[in-house]
Amino acid sequence: MATLTLSGSWKSRKNALPGFGLSLGFTLFYLSIIVLIPLAALIIRPWELGFDGFVHAVTQPRVLAALKLSFGAAAIAAVVNTIFGLMVAWALTRYRFPAKRLIDALVDLPFALPTSVAGIALCTLYAQNGWIGELLAPLSIKVAYTPLGVVVALIFIGLPFVVRTLQPVLAEFGREPEEAAATLGAGRLQTFRRVVFPSLAPALITGGALAFARAVGEYGSVIFIAGNLPMKSEIAPLLIIIKLEQFDYAGAAAIGVVMLAASFLILLALNALQVWTAGRR
Amino acid sequence: MRGATDDHPLARWALTAITIAFVVLFLLLPLITVFSAALEKGFEVAWSTLGDPDTISAIELTAITALIAVPMNTVFGVAAAWAVSKYDFRGKSILTSFIDLPFSVSPVISGLIYVLIFGLQGWLGPWLREHDIKIIFALPGIVLATMFVTFPFVARELIPLMNDQGRDEEEAAMSLGASGWQTFFRVTLPSIKWGLLYGVLLCNARAMGEFGAVSVVSGHIRGQTNTMPLHVEVLYNDYQFVAAFAVASVLALLALVTLTLKSFLEWRYADEIAAVHRH
Numbered sequence: 001m002a003t004l005t006l007s008g009s010w011k012s013r014k015n016a017l018p019g020f021g022l023s024l025g026f027t028l029f030y031l032s033i034i035v036l037i038p039l040a041a042l043i044i045r046p047w048e049l050g051f052d053g054f055v056h057a058v059t060q061p062r063v064l065a066a067l068k069l070s071f072g073a074a075a076i077a078a079v080v081n082t083i084f085g086l087m088v089a090w091a092l093t094r095y096r097f098p099a100k101r102l103i104d105a106l107v108d109l110p111f112a113l114p115t116s117v118a119g120i121a122l123c124t125l126y127a128q129n130g131w132i133g134e135l136l137a138p139l140s141i142k143v144a145y146t147p148l149g150v151v152v153a154l155i156f157i158g159l160p161f162v163v164r165t166l167q168p169v170l171a172e173f174g175r176e177p178e179e180a181a182a183t184l185g186a187g188r189l190q191t192f193r194r195v196v197f198p199s200l201a202p203a204l205i206t207g208g209a210l211a212f213a214r215a216v217g218e219y220g221s222v223i224f225i226a227g228n229l230p231m232k233s234e235i236a237p238l239l240i241i242i243k244l245e246q247f248d249y250a251g252a253a254a255i256g257v258v259m260l261a262a263s264f265l266i267l268l269a270l271n272a273l274q275v276w277t278a279g280r281r
Numbered sequence: 282m283r284g285a286t287d288d289h290p291l292a293r294w295a296l297t298a299i300t301i302a303f304v305v306l307f308l309l310l311p312l313i314t315v316f317s318a319a320l321e322k323g324f325e326v327a328w329s330t331l332g333d334p335d336t337i338s339a340i341e342l343t344a345i346t347a348l349i350a351v352p353m354n355t356v357f358g359v360a361a362a363w364a365v366s367k368y369d370f371r372g373k374s375i376l377t378s379f380i381d382l383p384f385s386v387s388p389v390i391s392g393l394i395y396v397l398i399f400g401l402q403g404w405l406g407p408w409l410r411e412h413d414i415k416i417i418f419a420l421p422g423i424v425l426a427t428m429f430v431t432f433p434f435v436a437r438e439l440i441p442l443m444n445d446q447g448r449d450e451e452e453a454a455m456s457l458g459a460s461g462w463q464t465f466f467r468v469t470l471p472s473i474k475w476g477l478l479y480g481v482l483l484c485n486a487r488a489m490g491e492f493g494a495v496s497v498v499s500g501h502i503r504g505q506t507n508t509m510p511l512h513v514e515v516l517y518n519d520y521q522f523v524a525a526f527a528v529a530s531v532l533a534l535l536a537l538v539t540l541t542l543k544s545f546l547e548w549r550y551a552d553e554i555a556a557v558h559r560h
Contacts, residue, residue, distance in 0.1 A: 017451050018461035023364040027376070030357045034428055035382055038394035041404060045397050084303050091300040095293055103301060105544050106308045111483075112536035112543075113312070114490030114510040115388075117529040120517045121311040124318055131310065156307050188289060217387025220492035220510070224517065237389035241497060244393065249402050256390045263385045 042260065045253035057254040062230055063239060067258065069147060070236040074215035077154035082208040085162025086200070092163070093170040107163050110156055115220025122153050123224040145227030150235060153221045158211030165207030166200065173199060202277045206270055213266045217259060315533045319526035330524035331531070335504045339512035339528070345420070346495075346508060347488040350427040355481055358435025363469075366443035367451065377440060383432045392426045392497025418500030423508065426494040431484045438480030442473055442554065475550040479543070486539040490532060 046054050057063070091097070092104050110118065126133045126143040133144060143149045173196070181191040219237040226233045236255055243252035288296070319327045330336065361380060365373060383391065398404050399416040409416060416422045450472070454464040470477075492510040499506045507515060509532055516525035546554060 016455055017367050017448055017464075018455075019363060019465070020368050020370075023360040024368075024370070027357065027361040027364050030353075031361075031376075031379055034425070034432060035379065038398060038429070039382070039386075041397040042390065042394045084299070087296050088300045088303060091296045094288070095297055097297045097301070099301075101544075103304050105540055106304055106312075108540055108543070109308050109312060109536065112486050112490070112539050114492055114513075114529075114532045114536070116492040116510040116513045117315060117490075117532050117536075118311060119492075120513060120525060120529060121314040121318075124522075125311055125314050131314070132306075152307075156311065159307065188292075213385060217390065218493075219387070219389045219496070224514075237387055237493065240389050240393055244396060244400075244497065247402055249397060249400065252393060253397060256387075256393050259387055260390060263387075267385055 039260075042253055042256050046250050046257055049250050049254070053250075054254050057251045058258050062234070063236075063255060065231045066234050066236040066239040067255070069150065069233065070216050070259075071262070073147060073150040073154055073235075074158075074212050074218075076151050077158050077215050078208045078212035080151075080155050081158045081162045081211045082204055085159055085207060085211075086166060086204060088159070089163045089166035089170055093167055107160050110158075110160050110221075115157070115218070116224075118156060118221040119153065119224035122149075122156060122221065126152060126225060144225050145229075145233065147226075147233050149225035149227065150222055150233060153225050154215040154218060157218050157221050158215050161211040161214060162204075162207035165210065166203050169200060169203040202273060205273060209266050209270055213263045216262060312533060315526055315529050318522060319530040321526075322523055327523055327527040327530070330521075330527045333524065335507065336512060336524070336528060338504045339507045339509045340531075342420070342423070342507065343489050343509040346424055346427050347485055349424050350431055350488045351481060351485050353428060354431055354484055355435050355477070357432075358439055358480060358484075359477070361436040362439035362443045362473075363465075365440050366446075367448045380436050380440075381433050383429050386429075388430060388491065388493025389497055391429045391494035394429070395422055395425050395498055417498050418502065418506060420506070422498035423495050423506065426498045427488050427491055430491050430494050431488045434484035434487065435477065435480035438476050438483070438554070439473060442476040443469075446472060472553075475546060475553040479546050479554045482539060482542055482546070486536065489535060 046057065049057060058067075088103075088107065092100065092107075123144055124130050126136075126149060128134070128137055128144070130144070136143060141148075143152055177195050177199070178191050181195045182188075186194065217237060219235070222235055223238055226235060226238075228234050228238060236259060240252045240255050243249075243255070287293075361376075365377060396403060396417055399409060399422060400406055401410070401417075403417075416425070450468050451464050454468045455461075459467065490510055491508075492514070495508055496511055496514070499508070499511055501507060501511060501515060503515065509528055513525050513529050513532070516522075516528065519525075
C-alpha cells in the first residue's frame, strides 16, 4: 500500500518540501505495527472456532447477559447524559453564574481522571455507608453492586462527550434565527422547540452516540461499583478478561469482535449523519 | 426588560441550578471523595503509605512507561501530521480515520489484541517462550498497550492545526536556501509548539492514567508490573483503603494539574492550538 500511494502521488506532486517519503513511510510503519496488525489479530482469531463456534461463543447465556448489560446500561446513561448534557451546555454557553469557569473545567474531569480512581471513588460514594449511599439507603435504593451502579459510572464517564460536542455548536448558533422567530410572534418555548432544537439535533445525537460508544467498552470506572455477579452485574469487557484468564483466547476475541463491530457501526452511522446534515444546509 | 431571545428568569434559574447540581453530584463529589478518603486518618498516615516499596515501584513503572510511550507517539504525531498536512496523496482520509481508530476501541480490547499476538497462546507466543522473551506480563506489553490507547492524541491535535497553516512558509524558507530539517525546526516547529504541547499534555495524562488496557497485559505482579492505576485496584481490593486512596490522590492531582494547564493553553493560546477539542 505504501509504495502504491508513494508512486501514485509522486508524479502529480507539485511540491518542493522534502520529507514526504520519510514522514509517510514512518507513519504507515508505526500505524501498522501498533494499530492495524494487532487489530487484524483480533478480527481473525475467533474464526478458528468456525462460524458456528463463533455464534455459540457469543450466544452463551452468560455472554449474552454481559452484552445486554453493557449495551443497555450504556444506552440509559447516554440518554441521561444527552438530556442533562444539553442543560449543562446551554447554561455554560448562555448564562453567567458564580463558579462557571470551575464548573466548565470540571466537565473535562472524566477525560483526565484515571478510570480506576473514578471507580473506587464512585464505589465508596454509593456504598451503604457512603455519602450518597447513606441517603439512598432509607429509600431502599441500592446503587453500589447493582446494575444501577453500572449506569451511574457510565453517566460519569460519558457526560463530557455530550457537553463538549454541544458547546461549540451552541456558541456558533447565532441569536438571529431566534430573534426572527420572536419577531414573528413565537413564544420562547415554541422558538426552542421549532428553531433551536432542530438545529441542535445532529450535535445532540453525535454527542449521545459518542458517550454511548465510550460507555459500551468502559471497564475501569465500572468494575468496582458493579459487584460483578455473573448474569446480573457483569459487564462484557470484564467477561473478556475472565475468558483470557481461562486461556479461552478465541472466546475472548469473539466478544471483542462483537463490541468492535458495534462501535464501528456507530461511527459509520455518525459519518452518514454528518454527510446528511451537511447536504441539507 | 427581558430581550426577545432571553430565557425566562425562572428557566434560567432552574437550568443553572440543575447544571450546578448535576456537575457537583456526578463530577465534584467523586473527586472530593478521593481526597477525603485518603486523608481519613490524617495526612501523615496517607503520606507514609506512599513510601511502601510496592507503591514506589508502581510510581517508577508508570513514569518509565510514559517516558517511552509519550515520546514515541509524539514523533509519530509530528510525522503523521507533516505527511497529511503538507502533501496531497490518495487515501489521505482513510489514513486519518485509521489514526483515530484507537479512540473507538474499548480499553480492554486494546490490551486483548496484544495478548492475542504475544500471549502464551498468541501468534508469536510459542516462539517467544522458546527464546525466553517476555512481552505480556512484562514492561514491553505495558508500553505497547499504553502506546495504543494514546496513539492518536498528538496526531489529531496537529493535523487540523498544520492543515490550517498550509505550506507557504515552509516553501518560502526552502526557496531561501534552508534545508529540510532547518525548515522544520526553525519554521514549522515554532508555529505548532503550543498545539504540540497541548497534544503531549493529553497524551501524557492518558499514558499515566490508563487502566483497562494495561490491566489486561500486566498480570498484576506486585512490585514488578503494577502501574499506579493498577496499584490503586490492588490496594483497594486488599481493603487497604487509605493507601489506595493515597495513590489515587496522586493520580487525581496529576489530572487536576493537567486540566489546569489545558484550560490555560486553551485560554492563552486559543489561536495557536487547533479549534476542535474532542477526545
